[in-house]
Amino acid sequence: MSLTSNTLFVVVLFATALMFAAAVRWWPRFARAGWRRVLGRMGLVLAVQVLVLSAVGLAANRSFLIYGSWTELVGREKAATVSAQDGPGTSSVRVTGRQKPDVPGSGTKQVVGEIEKVLIEGERSKIATPAYVYLPPEYFQKGNEHRVFPAAVVLTGYPGTAENLLKPLPYPRTAWTLAREKKANPMILVLMRPTVSPPRNTQCIDIPGGPQTETFFGTDLPKALSGAYRIGASPRYLAMMGDSTGGYCALKIALEHPETYSAGVGLSADYEPESYGAGDLFHGNTDEQKRSDLLWSLDHLPQGNTSFLVTTSLQGEDNYQATQKFIQKVKAPAQVSSITLDHGGHSFNTWKREIPPSLEWLSRRLADR
Template identity: 55%
Template sequence: MGLTSNKVLALAILVAVVLFGVTIWLWPRLARRSWRAVTGRIGLLLATQLALFAAVGLAANNSFLFYGTWSDLFGQEQDMGVVVDHSAGGKRIKVVEKKKLDVPGSSRPATGGQIQKIVVAGEKSRIDSPAYVYLPPEYFQPKYRKSTFPAALVLTGYPGTAENLLKGLKYPRTAFMQAKEGRMQPMILVMLRPTVAPPRDTECVDVPGGPQTETFFAKDLPKAISQTYRVGTKPRNWGFIGNSTGGYCALKIALHHPEQFGASAGLSAYYKAADDPTTGDLFHGDKKAKSRANLLWSLDHLPQGKSSFLVTSSKAGEGNLKHTLQFIDKVKAPARVSSIMLDSGGHNFNTWRREIPPALEWLSSRLSAS
């Protein structure tokens, strides 16, 4: 059973409850002052507390996905590196694994869709990054064999893992169910983390003399996906969505590259690049580049393209409400802006799970397959 399995969590809870009951039952018998009785009391208390801590820890990990597997938890991840050919004729995407969705009919891609784990080699940025690609069932059905599909890049926050998007935030399952219910069109999702040069948080900017992260997301990744899968190359074919740091990246890159992305959604996004020990010096004294990384400044000083933006916040619990309202106020035609405002909701997975279904529905309405 996997680390994030509900069976493992249920077993841990059951063990904690049983040990608690055993402690209450045996406590009168261990009330003596003999060394055996004292040792027994200590042993029962330690076992019960360890079981309780394990249950709480597993529940927290299932919610936030700090670790995806047992080997990840114990630092024993065995996945080998993947060699990617960077020659002129080499493919920019290599599929390294195929997975089923946790949906009815998942044994057949034409019924349940498919998730492919890939490695992307950035042509211009020279960045290599793993990612997951969700392909909807229609992608494998004969009547759609010549059809193209809209696609969206999906980013986690920092320092999240791409697995969070599959297991914690359930993007593929949500997209599958909403398309099945007719709430959105079938879409391809390209899911990864913004940390393409770990452990550094590059804030999706092109760092002078460092990782060219903006180029990777704005140019290399869409091009590689369109060359490998049936996705168009026009702005109306491409969307971008993310939470926290991923939300900032989605809004910023779509704002700066309307020629590539027709719509973007920032869930609990902030609006200027962070500056802390995890980022290092991102701009090397370039004041123009630093200003450009401030989305509110960009809206005031740079031309706004025909892009659609979705921003989210909450009246209580989020720290971005003030700047979100400023962002909304600064978006001008031909750009458009929409919002999701919750009455309450913190900067966490529970909040984003409430926002993802309507955000994907909105994103789908702004994109087209052809």
């Protein structure tokens, strides 16, 4: 059974209830003295606790989609790589499935749009990773056959899954609603996780002798998307957005690749690589280590014509001071905007509040048509 399946959750809940009932029923039998009865009591308590913790863990994972499979949970998930037999040797997008977005409507693509489940393959990085691509209804409407659209690459945190960006963070539904209310232009959303070489937390860095994840996001991904979808060719049509580790990646790639991305949005972003799940990212390359610190990069490297949006909270976030430093260090021709909540946390509830104004902000900065 899948780690996130309803069946597994129901089975564990049922087993927990049965074990609790059995413990109540059998407890008097083990109430007397004797080492066997002591072991029996310990076994009953342990069994109930293990099942209760398992049920709570499954419920939390279903809500936050931290791990999508058993292999992710045990850290044995392997990264896909592009081989010579996989394709013509270019960055590409391979559609593996389609589904209806969670929005009101008749279900036709011209009304609700469509979500494609895809495998994105990178020519230079040799990385292949799954993603979801939300295509707005305008993409399929008559008269728009040659219309080009803006696009935003949206990244979840680590170790989350791309499904986080469908639920509980409703990116397609929010984009659909904003376009319907004329608060934002229709845009393509590419929903994925920054962990393109699982289980390692590579954080959009080209690791010496390891995964080339900056190359994937900075070069391969834009090339693959422009070859598969009607996305404008200039940087004015492409942005990157993310939360937590995904927010760090979004700001990093937008900062370092203004020739490709015109905007970067970091929701509760880090401003330097985190150590959790990362291993040795630099192998003694001190120049690359400095470059991965976004505050250092703003001080020492040229800033392109890029727009940034960063978010934080006065209470509940630990990145407030770093966010203020980031804002102060952005210089022309780059631009920076910010959202500062009175209260917030490093959580989906906070990011759900920030997604609508962030997409509106992006819409004003990305070209349309």
